Amino acid sequence: MVLKSHKGIELFSTIREKYLCRFHLFRRLFRLGVRTVIQADYQTVLLFVNKKIIEFDIANSTISKGYTPEKGIRALYFTRIKNITGFDDGIVFGGYLSNPHKKQVHIYKRVGIDAWEVIFTFSEGEINHIHNIIPDKYNQCVWILTGDFDDSAAIWRATDNFRNVERILYNKQIYRGCIGFPTEKGLLYATDAPYFDNSIRLLYNKSGKWVSGKICDIPGSSIYGCSFKDKYIFSTTVEPDGRNSSLFKLLLSRKRGAGIKDNYTHIFMGNIKNGFQNIYKLEKDGWPFIFQFGTIRFPVGDNQSNYLIFEPIATKKHNLSFLKLKIK
Secondary structure, three states: OHHHHHHHOOOOOOHHHHHHOOOHHHHHHOOOOEEEEEEEEOOEEEEEEOOEEEEEEOOOOEEOOOEOOOOOOEOOOEEEEOOOOOOOOEEEEEOEOOOOOOOOEEEEEEEEOOEEEEEEEEOOOOOOEEEEEEEEOOOOEEEEEEEOOHHHOEEEEEEOOOOEEEEEEEOOHHHOEEEEEEOOOOEEEEEOOOOOOEEEEEEEEEOOEEEEEEEEEEOOEOOOEEEEOOEEEEEOEEOOOOOOOOHHHHHHOOOOOOOOOOOEEEEEEEEOOOEEEEEEEEEEOOOOHHHOOEEEEOOOOEEOOOEEEEEEEOEOOOOOOOEEEEOO
16 A cells, blocks of 8 residues: 555556455455565565556656466465575465366466566366465475365475475375475474364474474464564464355355354464464454455564564454554
């Protein structure tokens, strides 16, 4: 929203989008607005807005024409790969889409302004979609988190510029994640399981074998998070089961999945050494899930300030507002 008002820069390309975005319910219904963002360099910011990626030039206050991926494909996260042995530096994202029949899913890399190329493809039948791509400087690899169901719920380890991609753990909902952070002890991540008990976990190597150990339980699936000084932040989501129903029926429902223990989106903060605490929560509003899941999003990057900035979505209070919470 700050970018929208910056010297008259308009993020929405059609009259329909500009009109509908004025109303919170329409904005939520049609998933309008910025989905994810990353700073490419000192003067360029990449934003996935609605159905395409646009580039904002900070110095000149201009936006590019944009790049539109194949129909239905979005980015849940952009990722910067830098100083990982065997990988070229660059910005990538994985295809995030409704894909019940497990068609091919690609990883894309930015090669220029409004220019992206496919650098890896999951074969037909392997996954539904890609949640996140996480470079790990401690293990000198790149982790790929995929979902959602059966053996599509998996953690993959990539090396050598994605020439080698190995499925490490799979076929359980404890291996289904969206957000994670590399640490010296392993990959810290939270599960994203609407119909299974959720937890914050650590993927680590034990005697040459990768295992996932539980750190603590959380009352809902987790899609978003951030790092905060020497701690990590995870939010939980209020969402439906996600199985055995048409998408239309699913989104019109107000019934939570079995893994969603209450009607609140929570913020958990902590680290591996000291554990995690629930520091904040907001109640999901009464609208059905077609108007978005109840959750909390965070700015990307490493927050070294004394304030946690976040945006609640589909909540009774503070919906689609930016909030600031002082952390002592």
